[in-house]
Amino acid sequence: MEKWDLYNVDRQPLNQTHNRLEAMAKGTYHIVVSIWTVNSQNQVLATLRHPKKDKYPNFWENTAGSVLAGETSRQGARRELLEETGINVEEEALQFLDTIKELTAFVDLYIVRKDVAIEELVMQEGETVDAKWVSLEQLDEMIDKGFIAEPVAQRLVPVRKAIEQLMYGE
Template sequence: MEKWDLFDENRQPLNKVHYRGEEIAKGHYHVVVGIWTINSQNEILLTLRHPDKDFYPDCWENTGGCVRAGEASLQGAKRELFEETGIDVTEEEFILFKTERTEDTFSDTYIVRVDRSIEELVMQEGETVAAKWVTLEELDQMVDRGEVGLPIAEKFLALRDELKNYLEKTSIY
C-alpha cells in the first residue's frame, strides 16, 4: 500500500505517514506533483488515462501523482514522469513553476522541457494508454469539450495565463 509523508500547514514534517485510501486528518497535508512536459515546439505532453481507472477513465491529463514517503517533491516528480511516460531526465531539468496548498495537499507544479516522439514514450501499465503533444490552444479546446479529467482541467485553467506567459517568454522562435 502506498505511503505518504505528512506535513503541517507550514509544510513542516509531522514525522507521520499516511496510507493511500485513508482519510487525512484535518491540518495534515501530503505532497502531490504535477508535471507539464513541454517540447521545443511549445507543445504540451498529455497522456490518456487507462479505461479501467476508478476516476476519470479515458480522460487526458498531464503527468502527476503523489509523492511517496521518504521522497522529496522533485524526486517524486522525476519518478512519476518516468513511470507514466518512460521519460528519464535529471532533477536539474525540472523547473518549479508553482506551489499551492489545498485542503489536504501541497501541490507542486513543475515544468520540464523534453523533445521525444510519441513512439519513444513508454506507457505505464494500468495507468496510461496513449500520449500526444498538443498546443496550448488545442488543450483549451480539449478542456472545453470535457476531454481532460476535471481536476487537471481545473488546475490547468487556474495556471493557464501563467503557462501562456512562460511559453511566450521561452519560445525558441
C-alpha cells in the same frame, strides 16, 4: 503499499506517514506533483488515463502523482514522469512553477522541456494508455469539451501565464 509523508496546514512535516489506501486525517496534507512536459514545438504532452482508473477514467491529463515517503518534491516529479511516460530527466531540469493547496494536498507544479516522439513513450500499466502532443489552443479546446480531468484543468489556471512565458518568451 504506497506511503506518503504528512504535513500540517503550513507544510511543516508531522514526522508521520500515511497509507494511501486510508482516509486522510483532518488537517493533514501530503505532497502531489504535477508536471507539464513541453517540446521544442511548444506543444504540451497529454496522456490518457486508463479506463479502469477509479477517478477520471478515459480523461486526458498531464503527468501527476503523489510524492512517496522519504522523497523530495522534485524526486517525486522525476519518478512520476519516468513511471507514467518513460521520460527520464534530471531533477534540475524540472522548473518549479507554483504550489496550490488543495483539500488534502500541496500540489507542486513543474514544467520541463523535452523532445520525445510519441512512439518512444512507455505507458504505465494501469495508469496511462495513450499520449499526444497538443498546442495550448488544442488543450483549451479539450478543456472546453470536458476531455481533460477537472483537477488538471483547475491546476493549469494559476500557472498558465508562466507556462506561456516559458514557451514563447512573452
